[in-house]
Amino acid sequence: AAGKGTRVRPITHTIPKPMIPILQKPVMEFLLELLRQHGFTEVMVNVSHLAHEIENYFRDGQRFGVEIAYSFEGRIEDGQLIGEAMGSAGGLKKIQNFQPFFDDTFVVLCGDALIDLNLSEAVRRHRQKGAMASMVTKRVPREQVSSYGVVVTDGEGRVKAFQEKPSIEDALSDTINTGIYIFEPEIFEYIPNEISYDIGADLFPKLVEEGVPFYALPMEFEWVDIGKVPDYWQAIRAVLQGEVRQVTIxxxxxxxxxxxxxxxxxxxxxxxxxxxxxxxxxxxxxxxxxxxxxxxxxxxxxxxxxxxxxxxxxxxxxxxxxxxxxxxxxxxxxxxxxxxxxxxxxxxxx
Known part of the structure; x- marks a missing residue:
């Protein structure tokens, strides 16, 4: 939940992307409901851009049935919070270095999508494969692949190649990364300290290179991405037309x-x-x-x-x-x- 949301500007000039409303309810609130539904009650939120908006709304998570703490991606200078991009993996490493929080299998979600994924089943499949890292994947029309990380797997689902937002011509498949990850704590051995490090651009290619047990989990679920203004537009239209199951008007x-x-x-x-x-x-x-x-x-x-x-x-x-x-x-x-x-x-x- 730390990104600046540049592709959703001007909305994100004053609202961080996880707080963008779907009929008056922030996107992140839907995610918390999903986590609670599947038994995830300890939630760490990585924040930076307009962090106070997220923290003031969700606070300790009590009214949402979960326990929330926040990690600020940046530094404090003269009493002011200064955001500094650490990358999605770098933000995780900062949390773990502060005090080992991730001591068991954990799930990472991006704060800008509506999903109704069966998280319990995803974790079961991750463990069944003996994976250190898993990503939930979906297939998309070929013309959309350049907006996402593209995944190539072998017959057992092991990730063999990963491309971060390739051109349509260069994309090796139409299977894409949904930004939903499952990790074991050992993953931190592959994330360096105190540098900007991204899950998609840096960590995943390294896992492929080193032969780490890294799997794709193709799953059928509703996934409404709100990464760009046209995506948000389409999400609201879909909700109003009754096409998004988890949102009631x-x-x-x-x-x-x-x-x-x-x-x-x-x-x-x-x-x-x-x-x-x-x-x-x-x-x-x-x-x-x-x-x-x-x-x-x-x-x-x-x-x-x-x-x-x-x-x-x-x-x-x-x-x-x-x-x-x-x-x-x-x-x-x-x-x-x-x-x-x-x-x-x-x-x-x-």
Whole structure:
């Protein structure tokens, strides 16, 4: 949970990626629920970018049924926290060097994906193979491989080659790394101290080179990656259309496909609306507004008369002026973002 989330900017200017909301609930909260469901109750969170946002929300984990501690990826200088990238493996090594926390088989998750993986089964298969390291894998369309680590295995599932985000032309397979790992404590013998060291780019190629028992675990599960703005866009659309099993649309259904939070001020007889649509609590929608789903309007928003919200996502505390037409846009604070990730700063533009 330490990355800067550069590919999800401008959202991550003020929200760390694990805190990006899926219908008002942070991505990381879904992950904690999954961990608890499978008996993982001790959780170490590696933080850096906007660490306080994560720590202030989850605190010690008690209200989520788990126990949480935090490791800051960086240093303290003159009383200030200064983030310093250590890489995903380097962050793990820092935790272990502080006080050996990982004394048994452990799972590593990235904080930017919705998953419904059977973690218990994944750990069982990892142990059955006698693996020191395992990664959960999936197959993707060939045109998507350049966004992920590509995995090549032998007939028994042992990893024989690993490519970190190769070009489509150079990719050796269409099986990719999902960012879900299972390790034994002995893995720390292969991670150097006090240098930036990445799991995908550095550790995995080393394990392949040295012949360590390193396996891929192909598993069928729902995996909604939120690594880039288009991914987030697609995730919200999928949730609203009921395609993501682990996410229930909150609030009450006021009309077929139209869900609202508490105390929404709207005369639905004077608003043109086509679902699926979610409107957060304490939002005001004036007469003459047109909302075409899939669309999400966050809490405490004000949508003025004659505005059109068409296949768009509006974050909380946003005001959409009279007659404004938003088509396939994401409105977040002072930014208006299209589905490709291109954006304008509305304050600067004005």
């Amino acid at each position: 909150p609030g009450k259904q006021v009309r077929p496909g139209i869900y609202t939070g508490l105390n929404v001020a709207a005369n639905w007889d004077k608003i043109q609306v086509e679902g699926p649509v979610y409107v957060g609590g304490m939002t005001k929608i004036e007469d003459g507004v047109s909302i075409i789903g899939p669309a999400m309007i966050g809490p405490s928003c004000h949508i003025c008369a004659g505005a059109t919200i068409d296949n768009s996502i509006i974050f909380d505390y946003s005001r959409i002026g009279a007659g404004v037409r938003l088509v396939e846009k994401l409105v977040f604070g002072r930014y208006c973002v299209d589905r490709s990730g291109d954006h304008i700063d509305v304050q600067e533009a004005s």
